[in-house]
Amino acid sequence: DAKTTQPTSMDCAEGRAANLPCNHSTISGNEYVYWYRQIHSQGPQYIIHGLKNNETNEMASLIITEDRKSSTLILPHATLRDTAVYYCIVDGLSGNTPLVFGKGTRLSVIA
Amino acid sequence: NAGVTQTPKFQVLKTGQSMTLQCAQDMNHEYMSWYRQDPGMGLRLIHYSVGAGITDQGEVPNGYNVSRSTTEDFPLRLLSAAPSQTSVYFCASSYSLAGGPGDTQYFGPGTRLTVL
Numbered sequence: 001d002a003k004t005t006q007p008t009s010m011d012c013a014e015g016r017a018a019n020l021p022c023n024h025s026t027i028s029g030n031e032y033v034y035w036y037r038q039i040h041s042q043g044p045q046y047i048i049h050g051l052k053n054n055e056t057n058e059m060a061s062l063i064i065t066e067d068r069k070s071s072t073l074i075l076p077h078a079t080l081r082d083t084a085v086y087y088c089i090v091d092g093l094s095g096n097t098p099l100v101f102g103k104g105t106r107l108s109v110i111a
Numbered sequence: 112n113a114g115v116t117q118t119p120k121f122q123v124l125k126t127g128q129s130m131t132l133q134c135a136q137d138m139n140h141e142y143m144s145w146y147r148q149d150p151g152m153g154l155r156l157i158h159y160s161v162g163a164g165i166t167d168q169g170e171v172p173n174g175y176n177v178s179r180s181t182t183e184d185f186p187l188r189l190l191s192a193a194p195s196q197t198s199v200y201f202c203a204s205s206y207s208l209a210g211g212p213g214d215t216q217y218f219g220p221g222t223r224l225t226v227l
Contacts, residue, residue: 032214043115043201043218044154087153096161096208097169098144099216101154 004088009106012082018075020105022088025069031092033064034099035073037084044087044101047073078109112137115219117202123225124192132187132222134202142205143185144216147171147198154201160185161208192226199223 005023012018024033035047048055048062050071055062061074075082087104118133136143144159146169156169160179174196176188185204189196203216 034214036216041199041221043203043221044216045218046215049215091214097167098142098156098159098203098205098208099214100156100170101146103153 004090004102006086006088006102006105008103009108011108011110012075012078014080014109014111015077018073018078018082018107018109020073020075020086020088020107021070022073023070024088024090027068027090028092031090033062033068033071034089034091035060035062036087036089036099036101037082038087038104039081039084047086078107080109080111083107083109114138115202115204115217117200117219117222119222120220121223123227124189125227126193128192130189130192132189132200132202132224134185134187134219135183136185136202136204136217137183138204138206138217139182140204140206140217141182142208143179144169144203144205145175145177145185145187146201146203147196148201148221149198157187157200189224192224194226197224197226 034049036044038044050062064071085104089099115136141162145157146154148154155171158177160166166177200222202219205216
């Protein structure tokens, strides 16, 4: 599986957009990018995933670079409830094991 | 749907005791997994199952047993608890493991285990 690199922590002002970067320079052509988040002590929660194109849902937007070596998760209007650890994961069609979680980015939304 | 449920929520064991952590899902998912999460760390895969009767080891399987007799249930057994197994245990299920939308994993609320 391709590995990902994320900053350890980030801060964001409440109401502003939170942009969380992820590097996945060894990603292969059939691998998806997934984002999950884990609010304190709870089980991880799926946010969004993408292959090549940018994606948007009710929670967030995912911007994937043209070379697919990096991506950015965007929370358009961060609230205090978005304070969590955000995990960027790469997994592919040839995989037959569950997702592998790294340490993620701890996002703190500040009032 | 209840989703993924786990029992108990909290458990304290003494070294050497055995116990079973329960996990159930009502989404008819073929794939189920167990992870552990130590303080300040990411999730590490213990065991997983790709269907009833089929299980496989993850990154940290030692000291744990699993079986999958039904699609719905995937219990995790600690054979002889050790303080190093103090952790939060999460169970997850998914429709597939093959990438794409079906790969989305749904997690339970976790079991917080302390081994004295």
